[in-house]
Amino acid sequence: MFKVVKKRVLNENMTWLVIDAPLVAKHAKPGQFIILRTDEHGERIPLTMAGHDSEAGTIDLIYAAVGRTTMLMDQLEEGDYLLDVVGPLGKPTEMDGLKKVCVVGGGTGNALAYPLATGMHDHGIEVDMIAGYKSKEHVILEDEFRAGTDNLYITTDDGSYGEKGFTTDKLKELIEAGNKYDEIVAVGPPMMMKFICKMAESYGIPSVASLTAYMIDGTGMCGGCRCVVGGENKFVCVDGPEFDGALVDWDELIKRNSYYKEQEADDRAHVCRLTGGVRYHD
Numbered sequence: 318m319f320k321v322v323k324k325r326v327l328n329e330n331m332t333w334l335v336i337d338a339p340l341v342a343k344h345a346k347p348g349q350f351i352i353l354r355t356d357e358h359g360e361r362i363p364l365t366m367a368g369h370d371s372e373a374g375t376i377d378l379i380y381a382a383v384g385r386t387t388m389l390m391d392q393l394e395e396g397d398y399l400l401d402v403v404g405p406l407g408k409p410t411e412m413d414g415l416k417k418v419c420v421v422g423g424g425t426g427n428a429l430a431y432p433l434a435t436g437m438h439d440h441g442i443e444v445d446m447i448a449g450y451k452s453k454e455h456v457i458l459e460d461e462f463r464a465g466t467d468n469l470y471i472t473t474d475d476g477s478y479g480e481k482g483f484t485t486d487k488l489k490e491l492i493e494a495g496n497k498y499d500e501i502v503a504v505g506p507p508m509m510m511k512f513i514c515k516m517a518e519s520y521g522i523p524s525v526a527s528l529t530a531y532m533i534d535g536t537g538m539c540g541g542c543r544c545v546v547g548g549e550n551k552f553v554c555v556d557g558p559e560f561d562g563a564l565v566d567w568d569e570l571i572k573r574n575s576y577y578k579e580q581e582a583d584d585r586a587h588v589c590r591l592t593g594g595v596r597y598h599d
């Protein structure tokens with residue numbers, strides 16, 4: 318059992334949990350993720366470690382409540398428990414040889430971008446961070462990005478905060494202004510990552526994308542997280558989650574990510590009827 322040490326509500330959709338998980342925290346590196354289950358009947362879901370404290374033995378999870386498991390997690394309070402936390406999984410972010418990067422996060426993807434951007438900055442890399450959101454009420458982690466990167470650029474689709482426009486507009490502006498990036502890192506909805514990586518390619522800049530495919534076992538056995546990169550089958554859980562953005566078959570990934578929409582909608586309705594009935598105690 319893994320205790321919720323701290324809970325911080327970031328906005329009506331996103332929550333930050335600090336979880337007591339000493340063995341995971343001891344080995345965690347930026348870019349890696351865990352798979353958790355809330356209870357014995359629960360599904361396994363992957364979440365990036367937004368941070369970790371190996372001395373305190375804790376890991377940080379920042380998640381959006383989008384479906385059954387994340388809605389169940391929203392019912393947890395400090396002192397409650399998750400049933401399983403397995404990790405660290407996946408390959409850590411590769412940082413060697415990089416001097417200056419631009420990390421581009423979109424929506425919930427900013428939760429995944431946070432450990433990458435700040436981890437790279439801590440590694441001595443100059444990091445420009447473009448954080449894109451739908452509108453002002455969706456903005457998260459502003460103070461954390463400002464403290465943990467070199468330059469933060471916030472965009473909102475409707476212009477209600479930061480600069481009006483998409484992350485691609487801002488990236489183009491920064492490149493055209495003469496910023497020399499060794500790498501562009503894209504983390505967010507697959508469609509956004511596709512366009513960010515295409516733009517990087519058009520300027521001859523290498524790109525890396527952190528893919529969020531469906532996962533079950535997280536060990537490369539089930540095939541659930543298969544994606545196509547450079548014409549070859551890869552598994553996001555063991556070969557990724559970060560891949561060369563120029564080589565990802567984006568259309569295939571986007572198609573696979575929409576396979577279970579109907580079942581997920583049914584599941585969400587089921588949880589709503591249960592709300593208040595599911596609790597986790599010592």
Ligand SMILES: Cc1cc2nc3c(=O)[nH]c(=O)nc-3n(C[C@H](O)[C@H](O)[C@H](O)COP(=O)(O)OP(=O)(O)OC[C@H]3O[C@@H](n4cnc5c(N)ncnc54)[C@H](O)[C@@H]3O)c2cc1C
Pocket residue numbers: 350360362363364365366379380381382383384385386387388425428429528529530531532553558578581582584585
């Ligand atoms: C390596 C990895 C790291 C991730 N890290 C984070 C994180 O740090 N924070 C966070 O909020 N989310 C993260 N995700 C996405 C997260 O796993 C899903 O939001 C979660 O599985 C949803 O589970 P659910 O039961 O609540 O919703 P479900 O009912 O299973 O799904 C609800 C909706 O969420 C979306 N969704 C479901 N699974 C995924 C998925 N694997 N990737 C993208 N969208 C999905 C779909 O739009 C779906 O309609 C990560 C995914 C991967 C693969």
Ligand code: FES
Pocket residue numbers: 531532533534535536537538539540541542543552553554555
């Ligand atoms: S989650 Fe099963 S192969 Fe990746």
